[in-house]
Amino acid sequence: MTEARREERLQQGTVVIVGGGPVGLTLARVLSSHGVKSLLFERNQSTTTWPKMDLTNARSMELFHRIGLAQELRQQGVAPEIDQDVLISTGLERNGILGKWELPSVNSFRRRIEQQNDGTQPREPWQRISQAVFEKWLKAICDEDPLIELRFGWKVKSVQEDSDRVSTTVIDPSGTSVVFVSEYAVGCDGGSSTVRRSLGLSIDGGPIPVRAVLVHFKSRDLRRLHKHGRFWHIFFTDPSGGLGGAIIAQDEIDTWTTHLFLPVESDEDPSVLSSEEVVYRVLGGMYGPYPIMIDEILVGSTWRPVIAVTESWSGSHSRAFLAGDAAHQNIPTGGYGMNMGIADAFDLGWKLASVISGSGGTGLLESYEMERKPVASRNVAHSGVHFQVHAGLKDMLASNGADPRRVDDDTAEARHLRCQIHHYYQERDGENKDFGIEMDYRYRSPIILTDRAEDREPHWTPSAYTPSTWPGSRPPHIFLSDGSAIFDHFGKDWTLLCFSDAPCGQHLLVEAARTMSVPLKSINLASEPLAKRLYERNLVLIRPDEHVAWRSDSLEHTKAAYEVLETVTGRVACASVAS
Known part of the structure; x- marks a missing residue:
């Protein structure tokens, strides 16, 4: 490592962010929304040209709506009237x-949200957008933010955490080594994270036995590409009947990505295949190459899907943290990777901001891993569940050594087999639809307060969001009687919802928050019967990341109000607080 030539101490409260991908840029913007400065280092000169993620899910769109970016993000992505069907094809x-999985367009999804006003739906529909477009858009926003400083082309070499500081050694574009000293640093620097390695944090898991050859390209040969009709994804079988590859429509205009899947034990050398050959082979499925007109090859690579979760998400002094792929990696099926990273950024961002401003204690930072790691472990495993759905196709097509191509014959047996496969996929359609996974993650940590009078926790299922204000969960979204969204009434920081006209201790919590300098917006919704029923208690305290911190029917005395706020803001830890 180049010997450090100078040291630069950053202004107090400035957070160092390592990595300028979606998670790092989002974290910078979340910190800025809370008035906190950040300095972001990215080793590359510009944002990515790689088509990694292509769906910002409904929960992520809710969070972007919270910081005022949802509508602008939509303007960068796929048009709202276009459905996003997923097809299964032999070629x-x-x-x-x-x-076929029929997945609705943004417009159709929004109509469903408006019509099904029962708390089961998100505030925002999902949005298809390529990561290459996403990063370029978000970087431009961060470039204009006076609280964010971006340094692209600066390579982080190491991070050292001490009890009162983090020292980040960076090589600037001229080759000079500089040590930046800050109070906190966050590694959003991907699966091969320098921050994770510098902190000596081990990772549990690894690659699965599959290789994938990626080709990202441009083509306007829609007559050939839309042979089965317009699509978002098509999964193709290979000559053995197994999952051979996939194509993704990135922008519904001219940009596409194919993935050719090869077993690790295969003797085939993918490096001898041209990009064009890979595309034709994927599209041909089990029937040989299917040529199309390709206008331009953008990028290509070979990669291995990984299922892994880092054992610890912070250094021993809780001053350096990990987020995004540095903390967890998953198979792309389900689209959980970047979306988990977005949620990491929101969880860690408001907690860092609270500690830096003095409105929260260090218990907030200690809760980060406790809350986010179980979510990541479950979602990473669930991405494997989705992948196995496609892997199971071979058992149906090639059972007992049968010829997989028989499925396309015009025979009674083939029609029966096609019917079986159709039902197989309809019964296993959770990929991109499992809203229990995406929206119903429930945090458990010392800063989540459960009243002694609580009933049994609501049932959880991966397939659907269960409306509840169970502490730690995302509260239900509904439209109020005036047509406004309940989430739009929440404050930028903490929100106290009261569903009673009679005194039930709400004034005690408001006064305690004022005394403790905890920014709290108080709202009375006693006249909203649907909200009152779904929110289940007279008092519901919502965190800055739109998760329930505490709920109760009443607070009887000032001491209890202080105990609630001291706990949920990380100043003390206790198991429960009496009403």
Whole structure:
């Protein structure tokens, strides 16, 4: 490592962010929304050209709505009237498909949200957008933010955490080594994270036995590409009947990505395949190459899907943290990777801001891993569940050594087999639809307060969000009687919702917050019967990341109000607080 030539102490309260991908840029913007400065280092000169993620899910869109970016983000992505169907095919040479998941457009999804006002729906529909477009857009926003300083082309070499500081050694574009000293640092620097390695944090998991050859390209040969109709994804079988590859429509105009899947034990050398050959092979499925007109090859690479979660998400002094792929990696099926990273950024961002401003204690930072790691472990495992759905296709097509191509014959047996496969996929359609995974993650940590009078926790299922204000959960979204969204009434920081006209201790919490300098917005919704029923208690305290911190029907005395706020803001830790 180049010997450090100078040291620069950053202004108090400035957070160092390592990595300028979606998670690092989002974290910078979340910190800025709370008035906190950040200095972000990214080793590359510009944002990515790689098509990593292509769906910002409903929960992430809710969070971006919270900081005022949802609508502008939508303007960068796929048009709202376009559906996003997922097809299962034996190859584009064939006239029919084996299966189809019908996923709604943004407009259709929004109509469902408006019509099904029962708390089960998100505040925002999902949004298709390529990571290459996403990063470029968000970087431009951060470039204009006076609280964010971006240094692209600056390579972080190491991070050292001490009890009162973090020293980040960086190589600037001229090759000079500089040590930046800050109170806190966050590694958002991907699966090979320098921050994680510098802190000596081990990772549990690794690659699965599959190789993938990626080709990102431009083509306007829609007559050939839309042989089965317009699509978002198509999964293709290979000659053995197994999952051979996939194509993703990135922008519904001219940009596409194919993935060719190869077993690790295969003797085939993917480096000898041209990018064009890879594309034709994927699209041909089990029937040989399917040529199309390719206008431009953008990028190509070979990669291995990984299932892994880092054992610890912070250094021993809780001053250096990990977020995004540095903390967890998953198979892309389900689209959980970047979306988990977005939630990491919001969780850690408001907690860092609270500690820096003095409105919260260090218990907030200690809660970060406790809250986010169980979510990541479950979601990472669930991405494997989705992948296995496609892997199970081979058992149906090639059972007892049968020829997989028989599925396309015009015979009674083939029609029966196609019907079986259709039902197989309809019964296993959770990929991009499992809202229990995406929206119903429930945090458990010392800063989540459960009243002694609480009933049994609501049932959880991966397939659906269960409306509840169980402490630690995301509260239900509904439209109020005036047509406004309940989430839009929440404050920028803490929110106290009261569902009673009679005194039930709300004034005690408001006064305690004022005394403790905890920014709290108080709202009375006693006249909203649907909200009152779904929110389940007279008093519901919502955190800055739109999760329930505490709820109760009443507070009887001032001491209890202080105990609630001291606990949820990380100043003390206790198991429960009496009403």
